[in-house]
Amino acid sequence: MVPNDETLFDKVVNLSKRRGFVFQSAEIYGGFRSTYDYGPIGVLLLRAVKDQWWRSMVQLRHDVVGLDASILSPPAIWEASGHLANFTDPLVDCRDCGARHRQDRLDNPEVCPACGTKGELTEARQFNLMFKTHAGPVVESAAEVYLRPETAQGMFVNFANVVNTSRKRPPFGIAQVGKSFRNEITPGNFVFRTREFEQMEMEYFVPPDQSEEWFRYWCEARRDWYLDLGIPSDRLRLRDHGADELSHYSAATADVEFLFPWGWDELEGIANRTDFDLKQHAEASGNRLEYNDPGSGERYVPHVIEPAAGATRTAMAFLMAAYDEEEVRGETRTVLRLDHRLAPYKVAVLPLSKKDELIEPSRVVLGALQPHWMCDYDQTQAIGRRYRRQDEIGTPFCVTIDFDTLEDRAVTVRERDSMDQERVAIDDLVDHLSGRLAH
Ligand code: ATP
Numbered sequence: 001m002v003p004n005d006e007t008l009f010d011k012v013v014n015l016s017k018r019r020g021f022v023f024q025s026a027e028i029y030g031g032f033r034s035t036y037d038y039g040p041i042g043v044l045l046l047r048a049v050k051d052q053w054w055r056s057m058v059q060l061r062h063d064v065v066g067l068d069a070s071i072l073s074p075p076a077i078w079e080a081s082g083h084l085a086n087f088t089d090p091l092v093d094c095r096d097c098g099a100r101h102r103q104d105r106l107d108n109p110e111v112c113p114a115c116g117t118k119g120e121l122t123e124a125r126q127f128n129l130m131f132k133t134h135a136g137p138v139v140e141s142a143a144e145v146y147l148r149p150e151t152a153q154g155m156f157v158n159f160a161n162v163v164n165t166s167r168k169r170p171p172f173g174i175a176q177v178g179k180s181f182r183n184e185i186t187p188g189n190f191v192f193r194t195r196e197f198e199q200m201e202m203e204y205f206v207p208p209d210q211s212e213e214w215f216r217y218w219c220e221a222r223r224d225w226y227l228d229l230g231i232p233s234d235r236l237r238l239r240d241h242g243a244d245e246l247s248h249y250s251a252a253t254a255d256v257e258f259l260f261p262w263g264w265d266e267l268e269g270i271a272n273r274t275d276f277d278l279k280q281h282a283e284a285s286g287n288r289l290e291y292n293d294p295g296s297g298e299r300y301v302p303h304v305i306e307p308a309a310g311a312t313r314t315a316m317a318f319l320m321a322a323y324d325e326e327e328v329r330g331e332t333r334t335v336l337r338l339d340h341r342l343a344p345y346k347v348a349v350l351p352l353s354k355k356d357e358l359i360e361p362s363r364v365v366l367g368a369l370q371p372h373w374m375c376d377y378d379q380t381q382a383i384g385r386r387y388r389r390q391d392e393i394g395t396p397f398c399v400t401i402d403f404d405t406l407e408d409r410a411v412t413v414r415e416r417d418s419m420d421q422e423r424v425a426i427d428d429l430v431d432h433l434s435g436r437l438a439h
Contacts (some may be wrong), residue, residue, distance in 0.1 A: 008262040009306070012319050013190050015334070019393050021045065021319070022191060034187035034194050041393050042315075045375060046198070049315045050177050053343055054199040056225055057175045057307075058093045064173035064202060065166050069154025071179060072135065072145050073122060079286035081277060083130060086248045087149060091122035091185050092293035102185045127236060127411050131180040131195075147181040152306060156277040157204040159289050170291055171214060173204040177311065189262065191312050198311035205291070205302035208275065211251070214305045215272045220256045222270055222307045226256060226314075230339040232322050235259040249276040256260075258317040267317055268309035275301040318342055322394060328419070336394030340438040343394045347371035347433060350386050352402040354379050362401045367409060372430060373437070391416055397433060 016022040018347060020039035026032040038046050039395040058064050078084045090103040099114035103124040111118050131147040132142070148154070154405055155162075155174040177200045187193045206214045223238050249271070258269040278301050282289040292299050322338040342347065347369055351362040359379065369375050378386050383400065390398050400412040411429065414421045416437075424432045 005261040009190070011289050011334075012316075012323055015323070015392060016042065016190075016319070019389075019391075035196055035254065036194060041337045043321050045319070045338075045342060046311060046315050048316065048344070049199060050198070050238060050311050050344045051264050052229060053225070053309065053311070054175070054177065057200075061173075063168065063171060064175050064204075065162060065168060067155060067158060067162065067174050067176045068178065069148075069151065069158060069176060071148050071181075071395070073148050073153070075144055075146065076284060077157060077281075078146055078229050079281045080132060081153050081156075082280065084128070084250050087130060088126040089185055091127040092121045092124050094264070095120040100185055105186065120187065121330075127185060129182075129184065131181045131183055132238060143377055147424045150180050151176045151178050151199050151201045151276070152203060152308065155306075156289075157285075159205070159278060159281075160287065163291065165371075169293070171204060171206040171210065173202045174200040175200075177201075189260070191316050192260070192265070194312065197313065199308060200314075201306065201308045203273075204305040204306060204307075208300060208303045211272055211274070211303040212304065215252055215254075215270070218249055218271065218272050218305050218307050219256075222268055222309070223256055224316075226258075226267070229318065229342060230337075231258065231317065247271065249273045250391070258321075260317070262321065267314050270305070270307045273304040273306050275303050277304060278302065290393060297347060331390060333388060335391040335416060338394035340396045343396050344374065345376040345390075345393065345395045346397065346437055348376040348378060348386075348390045348395045348398045348433060350377075350383060350400045351379050352383055352400055357406060358401050358403070361405055361426075363400060365429065367397060368426075368430060369433070372434070387414060388421075396437060399429065 019041055021042035023029040023037045023039050025035035025037050031146050045162050055226065058066050075084065092103045094112035094114060094117065094414055096117040097112060097115035099112060101113065103109060106113065110121065112121055129428060130149050133145055134143045135145045136143050154176060158174070162168065178198065179196060180199045183194050184195055185192055204214060204218065221239055223236065224238055226236050227233055238255050238400065239255050239257050241255070251274050252272040254270050255266045257264045258267050278289040290299050290301050317336065319336070322336045324335050324337050325331050326335065349362055349366045349369065351358040366375055366377050376390070378389070389397055394416070396416050398414040400414065405411055410425045412421050413424050413432065
């Protein structure tokens with residue numbers, strides 16, 4: 001029984017706070033608007049999302065390498081990339097209530113969505129979304145730096161370094177996961193749109209005549225990644241951009257969209273960026289950014305296919321897709337049916353009672369499992385309540401140590417979705433769980 005759309009959003013936000021997925025940033029000071037901190041459970045979910053992305057984009061491929069570029073960057077990069085001139089959103093103010101809005105997101109361009117007044121919105125001004133700051137002690141224009149609004153440019157400016165050191169040749173990719181910053185006019189919908197967020201991006205460099213075929217390849221590969229990790233197919237779609245929507249660098253773009261409680265919205269954009277970025281940086285820096293094929297002697301500027309996803313936004317989509325409620329013996333059970341690979345904890349170790357004679361063997365079991373998986377350990381409250389707590393955070397298996405354990409050296413393994421229980425010898429536990437946990 002998946003809650004209806006109106007309540008799902010509030011339920012997920014509430015669960016996130018209550019169980020330590022996501023906290024409002026600086027909450028003890030009243031909160032810092034639309035910034036969030038990932039708590040003990042959320043950090044594991046977010047890390048699992050990024051690990052799964054890295055595994056599929058880098059580890060399991062022969063043609064993609066990683067990078068971790070700096071967040072602080074000089075204006076020259078953003079001048080060349082076009083962000084200083086073009087990375088803007090149209091900003092309008094309401095003369096009546098003072099609220100600010102992104103004009104392209106208004107349902108009715110005449111009406112202020114905050115106060116409902118008609119005809120009081122100003123003309124749109126182009127507002128640049130990049131955060132600017134100063135490096136070093138002197139606040140002067142020569143010391144201006146930007147926080148990156150995307151990770152992509154780190155891959156372009158390191159193109160030659162990577163080619164020279166990795167011996168990769170097109171088609172090949174450079175992948176990066178990290179923070180990006182955008183001074184969004186209207187952040188909101190919880191962690192869907194924030195000013196500080198994490199991205200997972202890959203720039204795939206291809207011979208120019210192969211760009212269309214690789215564009216389609218990556219659209220499908222990226223859609224399949226979400227499906228494989230448990231997003232239901234009726235809540236995921238690929239949507240091609242119309243010509244009027246394309247960014248200044250793009251020859252073709254498709255979005256992977258998820259059906260959020262407020263409707264279809266973007267999780268990831270896959271763009272054919274052509275040779276725009278490498279040419280811009282080559283011209284601005286005076287360096288050759290080309291591929292020189294040692295076999296044919298041919299020189300060319302590769303074209304780039306970019307799958308650009310949001311880690312924080314995607315983690316939220318996985319939470320929403322996994323949230324479920326069901327009636328069990330007259331009570332509502334909340335369960336996160338997360339794919340095992342995304343579950344914050346894979347196993348929870350639960351001694352049936354707090355008595356010393358159970359605590360010691362429980363710690364031994366925990367110690368045997370921890371090298372393999374992230375485990376939770378919880379020894380207080382009735383066992384039924386502890387099972388519910390683990391269901392709420394999506395833990396696939398609970399391992400209970402009871403008084404029989406002292407006799408038979410076996411434990412009860414309870415599975416999250418079916419709630420089925422099975423007795424397993426402690427000596428077989430690692431093998432047993434390895435066989436049942438998705439890898
Ligand atoms: P939008 O049109 O929604 O502002 P965008 O199309 O500019 O987003 P991209 O530049 O394609 O977004 O960024 C790639 C991905 O990074 C997005 O699909 C999204 O998952 C994530 N992302 C972008 N901006 C934000 C943000 N402010 N908060 C959280 N995630 C974001």
